[in-house]
Amino acid sequence: MRNLVLGLDTSNYTTSVAVTDAQTKEILADERVLLTVKPGEKGLRQSDALFQHWNNLPELLERVLPEYGARIAAVAASDKPRAQEGSYMPVFTAGVNAARMLAAQCGAQLVFCSHQEGHIRAAAYGSDVDPDAGETILAAHLSGGTLELVLRNADGTCSVAGGTKDISYGQLLDRMGVELGYPFPAGKSIDDLACSYAPEGLKNPFSRVFTQKTYLNLSGLETQLKSAIFDTGLTGEAAAYFAMERIAESFCTIADEALAETGASRMLVTGGVACSRFLRNYCKDKNYVFGDARLCSDNAVGVSLFGGARCR
Structure with missing residues (x-):
């Protein structure tokens, strides 16, 4: 058959x-x-x-x-x-x-x-999200070169509902990882570092990511990361943790705004960055549906x- x-x-x-x-x-x-x-x-x-x-x-x-x-x-x-x-x-x-x-x-x-x-x-x-149910799906595509919030229509066409105005989370993490000596792609290495670090009450030295409704800019955080790694002596573990904190925080900001603007009840999250244990834990109380980690990459x-x- x-x-x-x-x-x-x-x-x-x-x-x-x-x-x-x-x-x-x-x-x-x-x-x-x-x-x-x-x-x-x-x-x-x-x-x-x-x-x-x-x-x-x-x-x-x-x-x-x-x-x-x-x-x-x-x-x-x-x-x-x-x-x-x-x-x-x-x-x-x-x-x-x-x-x-x-x-x-x-x-x-x-x-x-x-x-x-x-x-x-x-x-x-x-999951209980059915792409063939004839409904519009609000999804976040977070991968090496993509940071997009999309409305996926019943006919499979998509319209952009938000995302980045410059670089993606994946690009930021890969560049950071290579600077720290990890092989490309370096997202998992940075995620592992972040998950192994305990901040013990330390304040995040990086400014919040600039967001405007459902869009954001990451170039400012990238500049701060380069300075922290090469000029201030911040450890790789600490830099990874605080960078991931700003990433997760900014994602929740634009994702929640997209949910409010579209009236969607939840958001499907996919792409390689969606495999991040740090991000998943940070978002655990949100109305986000993360796919199986193996099927996100x-x-x-x-x-x-x-x-x-x-x-x-």
Whole structure:
């Protein structure tokens, strides 16, 4: 019986392949590999990331196709960052072209969605948020290069409801981590440092993040962090804790404002930064729905689930 969906996602820093059951939505396979960033560097050029995706995809597909290939009914891939006109990033062409070849070979249906849609679907998995219920979903997409509050409509289109005016939380944490000597991406390292530190009544030395309704600016906090690390001798643990405190505080400010403005009862939170233990603990009393931490970071599960919802 051909009832499975193969999902592919080739984002800026992760190559992902997943298989789900179109009928039961069971996750049968979730394979990923992080792209390699040279020590001391703070990212990858699109051409370098694309090259790595093409090298990674065969290995990941070899892990899943021998067992599930004969039952593939649809192949789904993320083809752009967001479900908005003009949204484009070269890295996604790796997954798109691989999906086209696989669908043709398998005689399977071919489905495309945005990377952001995949994040929303993956985060909603296992919760009572249903992307196919015909309702508008208010979601926060917090990842390495994205800090957006979006209204995801019943037809899958999205409109921006808030976010950053400059850099994202992920960029701030990655840059901070690299400055402290951690490999890129450094978000988890900073989160671990923050969770291990006890402030013992010390006042946060960083100014509050500037917010205006549902938008914020993080460049000021980045400047303060650089000064603290290089000029004041603040320990890495303390810098991480106080930076995460300002990040969590600012997120709650714009998220609560978005809830009030839209009239939504809750907010779905996804993206790599949503894996943060510090952020989750800080927000534990809020009307936020955090997805399973493993399904918040870049993956192809949500893309595969989207394909299952569209599978004929």
